[in-house]
Amino acid sequence: MAHRPTAGRVTSAKIVIAGGFGVGKTTLVGSVSEITPLTTEAIMTSAGEGVGDTRQVPGKVTTTVAMDFGRISIDRDLILYLFGTPGQTRFWFMWDELVRGAIGAVVMVDTRRLADCFAAIDFFEHRRLPYLVAINCFDGMQYHSAQDVRDALAVSPDVPVVSCDARSRESTKQVLISLVEYVLTMRRQRAGAPA
Amino acid sequence: MTAVVAERDEPTGALVRPYAVTRGRTRPRLDIALEALVETTARGRNAFARDSVGQGREQQYIASLCDGRLQSLAEIAARMQLPLGVARVLIADMATEGLVAVYEPTSFDSNDSVGTELLERVLSGLRRL
Numbered sequence: 001m002a003h004r005p006t007a008g009r010v011t012s013a014k015i016v017i018a019g020g021f022g023v024g025k026t027t028l029v030g031s032v033s034e035i036t037p038l039t040t041e042a043i044m045t046s047a048g049e050g051v052g053d054t055r056q057v058p059g060k061v062t063t064t065v066a067m068d069f070g071r072i073s074i075d076r077d078l079i080l081y082l083f084g085t086p087g088q089t090r091f092w093f094m095w096d097e098l099v100r101g102a103i104g105a106v107v108m109v110d111t112r113r114l115a116d117c118f119a120a121i122d123f124f125e126h127r128r129l130p131y132l133v134a135i136n137c138f139d140g141m142q143y144h145s146a147q148d149v150r151d152a153l154a155v156s157p158d159v160p161v162v163s164c165d166a167r168s169r170e171s172t173k174q175v176l177i178s179l180v181e182y183v184l185t186m187r188r189q190r191a192g193a194p195a
Numbered sequence: 196m197t198a199v200v201a202e203r204d205e206p207t208g209a210l211v212r213p214y215a216v217t218r219g220r221t222r223p224r225l226d227i228a229l230e231a232l233v234e235t236t237a238r239g240r241n242a243f244a245r246d247s248v249g250q251g252r253e254q255q256y257i258a259s260l261c262d263g264r265l266q267s268l269a270e271i272a273a274r275m276q277l278p279l280g281v282a283r284v285l286i287a288d289m290a291t292e293g294l295v296a297v298y299e300p301t302s303f304d305s306n307d308s309v310g311t312e313l314l315e316r317v318l319s320g321l322r323r324l
Contacts, residue, residue: 010298012230012267013317032324038273040229043213043280064278069269074320078313079265081230097229101302103314173324180318187306187314 010077015176016098016129018085019108020116024136025084026068028108028166032173033070033082041066042094065091067098082176085120095123104130104183106175108166111135111144114152121153130183132160134175158186213278216253221280223287225297229269229279232298233286235262239294253277253285254294261295 017025030037041064068084086094099105105124109117117133124131135142135149144152146161155161160182165171214221235258243258256275260266266274272282289295303310 010232010234010265011313012232012298012300013303013313014230014300035270038270040269040273041278043278067269069273071267071270072320072324074317078316078320079230079232079267080317080320081267081269083229083269101228101300101304103303103317169324173321177318177321180314180321183303184311184314184318187311190306191311 012079012081014081014083014098014102015179016083016085016102016105017108018105018117018120018124018131019136020110020113021087023108023110023113023116024138024166025108028106028134028136028164028172028175029068029070029082029084031167031169031171032072032176034073035071037068037070037084039066039068044091044093065094067094092123099124099127099129102129104132104179106179107131107133109133109135109149109153110138111142111149114149117153121155130179130186132162132175132179132182135161135163136166137163213281214284216251216277217281217284220284223280223283224291225287227268227283227286227290227297228300230267230300232265232267232300233257233261233271233290234265234296234298235259236293236296239289242294251285254289257282257285257289258294265298 017029019025026037044063044065065086067086070082072080072082074080083098085098105120107117107120107124121131133149133153133155135144135146142163146163150161160178162175162178164175239258240262243255253275257271260271260274268279268282268286271286272279275282286295286297290297301310301313303314
């Protein structure tokens with residue numbers, strides 16, 4: 001862009017927060033966001049294409065896909081966004097846009113409904129987006145150990161599996177720190193590989 | 196304007212002619228990422244202060260929302276209760292006319308030093324929270 005009213009290079013980054021319905025994605029975003037989480041909506045037609053050609057398909061159904069997100073100002077010129085994935089995993093078109101350029105993803109897990117996160121893990125592995133697994137301990141209770149969850153999900157040994165309380169700012173902060181540390185470690189390993 | 200947030204499983208109902216404010220255009224003149232930051236330029240501020248230009252109400256709202264404040268495409272769409280695609284068309288028009296600046300996000304898809312440096316800044320920023 002031609003106009004640069006702010007000094008320095010202004011930029012943003014994002015982390016994707018995924019997991020099944022009701023696992024606490026919006027709670028996690030809200031516990032650390034500087035704004036009350038907002039909801040943004042994208043429109044999808046039944047054909048899964050743009051909405052510019054409605055005259056060609058009379059009476060087709062239009063649905064909206066909602067995503068909740070929050071914001072953390074890292075610096076005046078660097079803003080981090082946390083985007084929750086849409087509740088319904090069938091809205092894959094939105095996931096493409098969500099993961100493009102992202103730092104990585106947090107896959108939230110409720111150990112009582114482990115299977116809810118399978119689709120998200122498959123998607124991130126397919127896209128090679130780094131992710132960690134965060135077990136949300138409802139009511140401070142953890143019903144299964146991190147190792148049990150790791151075994152059940154069959155994630156690779158380097159993927160961090162951590163426990164958290166999504167309602168706690170400090171706990172959420174630690175989850176995000178773990179993710180960024182993990183991404184940095186992976187990047188350094190790849191960059192440091194002998195030529 | 197802030198929407199009440201609940202995790203929802205169902206589409207949230209009909210939107211009435213969402214693209215009316217873009218005069219039916221659905222393709223933005225620029226591709227703008229969800230998290231791209233928007234800021235009103237001096238030119239944009241002046242244009243709307245004079246109130247003599249034929250800009251729409253939506254553009255005026257965007258100009259005041261992003262005046263001295265960095266706001267992402269997602270934030271603007273959410274605060275205006277507009278679908279993302281509609282906000283994207285409006286902002287792309289304003290950027291083409293020099294009324295707002297659009298700052299692209301940093302992509303972490305490739306393993307370059309720019310991304311690594313930025314990740315270190317994100318990490319220390321998170322630790323300071």
